[in-house]
Each structure stands twice: as C-alpha cells, then as structure tokens.
Amino acid sequence: MAKAASTSTNKLPAPDLGASNGGETHQTAAKGGAVLTTNQGIPISDNQNSLKAGARGPTLLEDFVLREKIMHFDHERIPERIVHARGSAAHGFFEVYEGLADITAADFLQRPGEKTPVFVRFSTVAGNKGSFDLARDVRGFAVKFYTQQGNFDLVGNNMPVFFIQDAIKFPDLVHAAKPEPDREFPQAATAHDTFWDFISLTPESTHMIMWTMSDRAIPRSYRMMEGFGVHTFRLVNAAGEATFAKFHWRPKLGMQSVVWDEAVKINGADPDFHRRDLWETIDQGDVVEFELSLQLFSAEDAASFDFDVLDATKIIPEEVVPLRPVGRLVLDRNPDNFFAETEQVAFCIGNIVPGVDFTDDPLLQGRLFSYLDTQLKRLGGPNFHQIPINQPKCPFANYQRDGHMQMAVPTGRVNYEPNSLAPNGPRETPNGFRTFPRNEEGGPAIRIRPESFADHYTQARLFFRSQTPVEQDHIVAALVFELSRVETPAIRERMVANLLNVDNDLGARVADGLGMKPPKAAPAAVAPRDMELSPALSILEKAIPTFKGRKLGLLVGDGGDAKLVKALQTAVEADGGVVRIVAEKIGGVTLSDGSVMAVDFKVDGGPSCLFDAVAIVVDEAGGARLAGMAAAQAFVKDAYGHLKVIAATEPAMPLFGKAGLSDADMDEGCLMLASPDDAKVFVAKAAAGRIWPREPTLRPTP
Ligand code: HDE
Secondary structure, rough: OOOOOOOOOOOOOOOOOHHHHHHOOOEOOOOOOOOOOOOOEEEOOOOOOEOOOOOOOOOOOOOOHHHHHHHHHHHHOOOOOOOOOEEEEEEEEEEEOOOOOOOOOOOOHOOOEEEEEEEEEEEEEEOOOOOOOOOOOOEEEEEEEEEEEEEEEEEEEOOOOOOOHHHHHHHHHHHHHHOOOOOOOOOOOOHHHHHHHHOOOHHHHHHHHHHOOHHHHHHHHHHHHHEEOOOOOOEEEOEEEEEEEEEEEEEEEOOOOHHHHHHHHHHHHHOOOOHHHHHHHHHHHOOOOEEEEEEEEOOHHHHHHEEEEEEEOOOOOOOOOOOOEEEEEEEEEOOHHHHHHHOOOOOOOOOOOOOOEEOHHHHHHHHHHHHHHHHHHHHHHOOOOHHHHHHOOOOOOOOOOOOOOOOOOOOOOOOOOOOOOOOOOOOOOOOOOOOOOOOOOOEEEOOOOOOOHHHOOOOHHHHHHHOOOHHHHHHHHHHHHHHHOOOOOOHHHHHHHHHHHHHHHHHHHHHHOOOOOOOOOOOOOOOOOOOOHHHHHOOHHHOOOOOOOOOEEEEEEEOOOOOHHHHHHHHHHOOOOOEEEEOOOOOOOOOOOOOOOOOOEEEEHOHHHHOOEEEEOHHHHHHHHHOOOHHHHHHHHHHOOOOOEEOOOOHHHHHHOOOOOOOOHHHOEEEOOOOOOOOHHHHHHOOOOOOEEEEEEEOOOO
C-alpha cells in the first residue's frame, strides 16, 4: 500500500479482519484456535441453534447473530459480468527481455529482466458464471500489470479480431449470442437462431466467424492458446514519438485444441476442465508461460496497408509485420480466494500507463466507457480501486474522497487542489500521463463508417485458405453443426450466401452439409481479394511436438504389469507430462508385483476425453472384466474417435472388440505395449499430436 506523504493523501488502512479472517486475536477459543465472532467482534457461543422461545418455539427477532449471518449470506452475490462471466485467474509476473526505451516510455518496459507483478483472468464470453468451460466461444485473456507507474490493463481475447467494428453494435451482438430472451436457452452456445440471424445480417463479422468456427474456439487449455490485444494501440517514447503496436501472447506449450465431439463430452464429464487444469498446473508447482510480442509499425506503414488499422475486424499478417518478442508472462500462484480476487478484479481498458496510448478505433473508444461503467454496477460504487486485487502496487494519492464503501481514512482539512494548506500533498508532475497529441480529422458530426472499413471478406478468405485441410474441414463441420440448429431456413440461406464470398468451396460444402441448394453469393460492398496466405494463422502449422503439460490417462486393471506401468510413468514424466490412473475401484489397484497403486479416477468417472493420450495395462482377467464394462468400452471408443494415440497390452484386445474396433481399424496411432521399452515409443508418438488421417473414416465432412 501507498505510504502517504502528507495528511491529505488517500490512506487505506490495512484490513484487519481479526478472528473472522482466522487471524491472531486476543480472543482465544477453548480449543486454542481463534474465537468465532459476529462482524462486530462479539464472541459467539452457539453457531448451531437459533434463539427460540422454548425448545420447540418460534425463532426470536432478537437473534442478532442469526440476523447478521443470514443478512450477509443473502448479499453474497454481486452481479456477474454481462459478458465473460465465467473465468479463472492466476497471479504471476511479467519479465521484460530488454529495455524498450526506443519505442515506449512505459516504466515497466525499460530495464532488462525487471519483473512486474500481474494478475491474469481467462474467461469464456457468452455463458453465465456457472456454465461449462468447453463452449465453442471466444476466450478472454485479460492481464493487469501492477507497474510502478500505475496499473496497465491489457484486456484481450484469444482471437485477434472482433465481430463488429463499432461499439454501438455490442449490446445487439451480445443479446443475439446469449440465451434467447423468451426461453432462456441455449446456454453458452451460439448454435441458435438469434445469433445467426444477427451474424447473417452483419457481414463485418464474417472474418471473426471464421475464427470462432475454427478450433481456436475450443482450446485444450488456457495454457495452450494465443492472446491478442486486438486493437491497434500506440506506444510513445520519452521524445514523444509514437509507434503503432499490436499485442500478441504466445503460449510456451504451443497451441492445442480439442475436437468438437470431445468438447461436448468434456462439458459433461468435467464442466470445470479449463478451470481445474489451470489450478492444478500451478498447484502442483508448474508454471504457465506466455511470450509477449509486439507488431510495431509506423503511420506510413499503416497508410500503405490495404485495410484500416483502426478496424478491429482486421489483422496485420505476421508475414507483413513480424512479431518482436519483448518479454514473458509467468503465472505461478493461484488466487487465495476466488471471490475476492477473480470475481472482484475490475479490468478497465482505460487503465494505461505513460508510454502507452489509445487510437481512434471506434470499438476501443466505446470500450473506454463500458469497462468503467460496468465496474460501478458490479462492484457497487466508485471505490472499487480500493479492493485489494484492484489496488495499484505503487503509491497513489489524490483528492478524491468519500463514496460507498470508502476504506481510506484521509486526514487533514485539505481535499482540493490547488491548495497552499497541504504543502506536502499530491501535485501534478511533468512526467505524468500525457495523451499523444494525435492529429484528429475533425469534420462534421456524423454517424458513418469509413469506406476503409468496407471490405468484409478478404481477410475471412485469408484465414480460411491459410488453414490446413483438416482445419478447413473443422470449420465446415462447425458451420454445418451450428446452422443445423437454426430453425429458420432464411437465416441459413443468408449465412451461406455470405460464406460464398469467403470461398466458393466453403459455401458449397456448408450448403451440401445442410442439404440445401447453394444460394447466390451475397452482394459484397467490396469484392474480396486474394491475399498472400499466412501459415501463422493455422494451429497445426505451429503445433509443438511435446507431451509437456499434457496428460496420459492410464487405465489399469488389477494384475496389470507393474514394470510397464512404471515405464509409462517415467516416460511421460521425462517429457514433462502427468499420468492419471483410471481403475475399476477408487480405493486402489493391485499390480502384478503385489503393490497397490493409488487411483485418480474410477473408470466411469475418468472418461478418456479428459486425457491427451491413453494406455491400457491389463492382464487376461482384467481385460475380460473391463471388456464387460460400458465405461471401459467408451474409454477406448472415444479415445479412438477423438483421434488420440492409444497403447495397450495384448489382453486388452477383447475390450477393443467390444468398443467396436477391429484389426482393420488399428492404425499408426494404436500401439501394442509388449515390453517396458515400448513406453518411450508411445510417448513420442503421443507428443506428435492427434492421428488426423483417422478422422475422415469416422466423421466425413461434406
Ligand atoms: Fe469486453 N467487456 N467489450 N471485449 N471484455 C467486458 O467488462 C465491451 C471486447 C474482454 O476477465 C465487460 O468487466 C464492449 C473486445 C475481456 O474481467 C464489459 C465491447 C475484447 C473481458 C465489456 C467489448 C474484449 C471483457 C463485462 C465492444 C478483446 C473480461 C464485464 C466495444 C480485445 C475481463 C467487465 C475480465 C469484459 C464491454 C469488446 C475483451 C461489459 C462494449 C474487442 C477479456 O465492460
């Protein structure tokens, strides 16, 4: 906390929550721990029974212990975020690689190796706070840097573009995506009429739709997705020179997604899949790491692009402006309390520091209003910056006073500026934040979209055509699925008419998948052009072959070969992965050497969709037993269907048979575990990723 230099600064007392915080207190309970008290500090003698007139009589209004407790409970919830309600967060630091004084005066980017504390919240967008993690959706990637010159909030997404170009359309977009207002479903899903009705009438969203229908919308983990600041920002150096910048986060583990059928099943098996993954990774002592890179370009560069850098539906391909790595983000500490930190964190894109500045992107400009406004509603008053997670970690002082839930106790008579009565009170500084004196166009007050925003299809085409065939198939399949859930045929038709502008083949395939005749392509304000393809837009092109951070689901039967189990564990751990044991009983599994191994999941509680690869180690009897269990059959069938690498001992073959897999189905991703040496081969194969050639045999796309 800030140490106030004078009597007139905002001085927040350190919260002393005493006994209710489990802290030290002069009141000591009979058993030696802290005394349970009311919020007024009054010791409580009975927390089990309310005060009644007689043992079976009515409860008395006089019971202040009961009334306080219930009143507080009744008010435990605050409004959930209108978007991005479901999220998970972690603490960590940002470490800058080298001083960036040439491009920005931002204090936290000056000294090589300097670490700045951060709090990062990942989220889905459309679902409510209790929705499932594997919705097909954009993911939020919001970073609060607690710099020595104040808090910098980089509130981004895992996709570099957005659905709309102007903030005025945001409420409509969100209404359309959320559950329909008369029936309040579907939850956390865009596969319904209102969403596609809006999208089919909003061609500017076509590029973003390519991203949300791609596998980027179903990431394997928050640790395995990219992040983007989306808008063009300005960086300004000490000499007052500005450079345009786009922010990019790259995951250390590489990008990875799940397949759609897997996402659907994960949502049932573990709706907290991403939340748990983030928590457990940090809890077991690992860290989550991303690299921050900048795309830097001048005003002249911007003028030379054939799209407008103020248009948030456009990217700048990295092949055109390369990424400059500037630092790394490391998340290494879980929150202590979800509500106090993850729920109450208030990101405001208006929180920027000297050396960073905005641009005239009309989406960004609208967001500048929205985030501050929404925090007032959610957190209930103007003092939300005093909540510990939102407080700057550098000194802060001004003459703002009072308001709901004021925690500071400013002293002295001076609460205004200029003043002469508090000579040590806070004053302006020449080093303070200065807006870059950008040249504004001026002109008449009009509601109009610039011509330079009018090309809605060129970059959608660039994205689609830059994908590998497998990824293109997934986009087609996602569009067919989503539109197949749309009841109004005219909406389906309008959407396909838009897609025909992106790529003829894409439109035709989706039409085929929907069983309709392709309509005429929609009129395009600007005819789409062909750009140089950008392989950097593909997940698969950038995949890193590693099992690091991944999970093996090891299904073991009683009597399973102990040496094999050990070899698998060693091989996985050597590559940085983890093993989870799935068995018939949660109490333990007895291996061939008589040892009893701890079990993580009972077989029907640990379906294979929760793991990146699976192995089955059983003896004859175990194989026969598992073959008779539906959950074990599904374990194998789904692992195969989700294109995973599978290894098994010979006695598991009857289980494969029961799962509907014959010898003819055994492909390069199905490995036999004959000896412990096979473990390494299996892990190397699993590290290489999914068995894509299997997919067309299971899920042919139009
Ligand atoms: Fe947000 N957005 N947004 N958004 N957004 C919110 O703020 C809004 C947009 C993003 O983990 C809200 O605190 C408008 C783009 C993230 O707490 C709200 C527009 C991008 C988060 C809001 C956009 C984002 C939010 C809801 C169009 C990527 C979660 C609760 C002009 C660059 C932050 C809240 C967290 C949250 C408004 C568009 C990212 C209502 C008006 C583009 C990651 O203020």
